[in-house]
Amino acid sequence: MELTIEVVVFAVFAIITLAGALGVVLARNLFRAALLLLVSLFGVAGLFVLLAAPFLAAVQVLLYMGGIAILIIFGVMLTRGMVQARQVMNSQWDLAAVIALVTFVILMIVIVQVAQGEGAPLPSLPRGDVAADSIAQLGAALVDPAQYVLPFEVASVLLAGALIGAVYIAREDEAE
C-alpha cells in the first residue's frame, strides 16, 4: 500500500479521533474532556467524508458537535461541583484497562482473520460508487414502506418519549 494523499488524510483524521478519545477518557477536568470529545467527533466527521458520506459528516457536526456536545457541556455545568475531580478513575481502573485491551485484541484478531480469510476477504476497494443523489435516495429509503418507514416512525416515538421523560426527570420537583 503506497502512501497516497488519501491515506495521509485518513491517518490525520484517525489520529485526531483516537487522540481526542483518549483525552476524553483520561482528562482530569470534565469541561476539557467535553471539548476533547468534540475533537474526537470532528475526526469521525472527517472519516465520514472519506467514506463518501458527506451528509453524515455534516449531521455529525450539526447534531453531535452542535447538539449533544452542548447538551453534555450544559450537564457538566449543572453538576459543576464535580468538574475538577481529585480522583478521576475508580478503584478497578486497572481491571478496566485489561478488559479494554482484551476487547481491542479480540476485535483485531477478528479483523485479521476475516481480512485474510478465504470465504469473503475484506475488500480494499469499494464495490462501485455511491450514487450522485445519495441524499435523495436516503430520504426516499427512510419513508419507503418496504425499507425503513417503521424504524423511522419508531424513532419519532422514541424521541418524543425521551423528550418528555428527560424534561420530567430534569425539572426541579415542585413538591419539595
Next chain:
Amino acid sequence: MNLNEWAFVGIFLAIAGILPAVPILLGWLLGPRKPNPIKTDTYECGIETVGDTWVQFKVQYYIFALVFVIFDVEMLFLFPWAVAYQRLDLFAFVAMTIFILLLTIDLFILWRKGALEWT
C-alpha cells in the same frame, strides 16, 4: 463524489483557523504586556470578586438544550426527506406528517406543563 471539493474544504478549514489566529498573535506581540495583579484580576465592575466562579445554573438552560437536541434530530430526518420530496408519493408525506405531528404535540405538552417557561 468529488474529493477535490472536500480538499477545498479541508484547506479552507486550515486557513479559517489561521486567519483569526494571526491578528491575535500579532496583537499579543505588538501590544504592550504589563500585567499587574489588579489588571489581571477577574473583572466584576470594579468590585472584588465574591465567591466561586461556578455559580449554580438554572436547570432551565439544560431543558432548552434538551428540546433543541430532539428537534435537531428531527431536522436530520427532514433534510434527506426534503431533498427527495418531489419524487416521493403521498405515503411519504403521511409518514413525515405523523413524525412531525408527534413532535409538535410533544412541544405542546411541554408548553402546557410549563416546561418552556423562563421563570
Next chain:
Amino acid sequence: MVKDALIQAGMNIGWATFIDLLLGVIVAASFGMVWVLLGIWIERKWAGRFQNRIGPNRVGPYGSIQSVADALKLLTKEVIIPRNADRPVYFLAPVLVVASVILIAAVIPFSPVVIGTDLSIGILYVMAVSSIGAIGIMMAGWGSNNKYALLGAFRVVAQLISYEVPTVLSAMIPVMIAGTLSMQGLVHGQHVWFIVSAPVAAVLFFIASQAELGRAPFDLLEAESELVAGFNIEYSGMAFAMFYLAEFMHSFFVAILFSVLFLGGWRGPGAEQIPFLGIVYLFIKSILVYFVSVWLRLTVPRVRIDQLLNLNWKFLVPLAMIYVIFMAFVLKIAPVPDLSGAQAIAAGPYEGVASGIYRLLGPDFVATLPQAGVLLLANVLFVVVAAAVLREVSRRRRMRVEDLVDETDYSGAGGAGGYTPADHSETAAAR
C-alpha cells in the same frame, strides 16, 4: 485556469491542484475579512444617519478608512489575560468563533461560475458550520473564569441553539422546492424567487437568523447600553476584536444566505451569460437585506430573555413545523412543473404571442409562474388562518388573565394554565 497554467509550466499535477485550491481558498476566505473593513464603515454611516448624526468622518474621505485605523489601534492594545483564565481554551475561543463564520464563505455562490466549492450538501454545511460558533462562545465563557462571562455564555448559547430550529426548518422549504441541498442547485431551482413562492418561510428565516446573529433586537447578552458585556467581558485588544469581526462578518453572510435562499442569488437579466453581473446582482440584493437588518437593529427595542425564548419556542418553532407540513401538502397539489415543454415552446418554430412571451421573460420563469402563484395563494391563506388562530388564542388568554387579576389570585405558581407573571409577555408575544 491557474491549474492549467501551472501544469504547462511543468509543475506536478498534485501540487498544481493544491496551489489552485489554495488560491481559491484565500480569495474566498479573505473576502469576508475585507468586507468587514468596508461593512463596518457603511453600517456606522447608516447608524449615524438613523440617529441624526454624521457618523465617522475623520479618517480618509467620508471617514471611509476608519475601520482600518481602528484595526491598527486594536493591534497596539494590550491583550490582558485574566490570571485565572484557562489559557488554551481562552485563546481558542475567538479563533473558533471567527473560523465558524469564515467557513460559510466556502459555499457561497457568487455567480454561475464563481463559487468556492459547490458541495452536494451546501446548505446543510452552512448550518453545521455555524452551529460550531456556539461551542466557541461556551469556551469563551468557561475560559475567562468569570461568573458573568460564563452566565452570559450560557444565555447566548441557549439563544443560538433555540433559534437554530426555526432557521433550519424554514430553510427546508427552498430545499423542498429545489430538491437539492447544493447552493448552486438552490439558485438554479429559483426560476421564480422563493420569496414569492414561500414568503412565510422567508420571514421566519429572516427573524430567526437575526436572532442567531445575536444583534439587536436580540442582543440581550451584550446589551452594551445596559449591561457591561456578555461572554466576551474578559477579552481585550485583538482577541476582543475577533468576536466583533465574527459578528459583522456573520451578519453580512446571513444577508447573502437570505439572498441565495429566497431572492434568487445571482439571478438577474443576463447573469447566465456574463458571470460578473451575477456577482453585482448578489451584492445588490445582499446589501438590501443587510440594510433591512441594520434598520431593525437600530429601531427595534431590545427584547427580554423570557420574551426571546417564548417567541422562539411558543411561536416560531410550532409555526415553522406546521408550515413545513403545510407546504409539503401544497407541493403535492401543485408540484414543480416540468420545464422541458416551456423550453420547447420558446424554441419552437411557430411565432405567436405565447412563444414571444416565453422568449422575452425566459421559458423557465413563465412555466413556473402558475405554480408559484398557487404557492403564494396558499401562503396567504396560511397567514390568514394563523393570524385568526393567534387572535383567538390571545383573546382567550387575555380574558383568563383579566379574570384572574379581578380575583387577585397570584398564588397559582406553575401548574397547567395557572396564572404566572410570564403569561403577560406570552400574550404580548402572541399579539
Next chain:
Amino acid sequence: MIPLWMFLVVGAALFAIGVFGVLARRNAIAILMSIELMLNAVNINLVAFWRYLTPETMSGQAFAIFVFVVAVAEAAVGLALIVAIYRRRQSVVAEDMNVLKW
C-alpha cells in the same frame, strides 16, 4: 484508496477506548461521554462496511442515522438522570449511586 481494514481498526480502537472509559471513570458524565465514543465507533464500522460492501443501497447510512437517534435519546435521558441525582445527592460519582445495592 484506503483499504477497509484500516477503518475497522480505527473503529475497534475507538470502541476499546470507550470501554475503558465506561469501566474506569468515576464521574457519570464522563461515562456517558465514553458511551458516545463507543456509539461513534459503531457508526464508523457501519458506514465503512456500507461504503465498501453495499454502496448501491442506503442501508449503512440509514442505520447510522438510527444510531444518531439512539445516541441523542441516551444522552438526553442519561444527563437528565445525572442532573436529577446531583440535585438530590450532590454527587455524580457512579459508585455513590448505590441505593439499590444490597
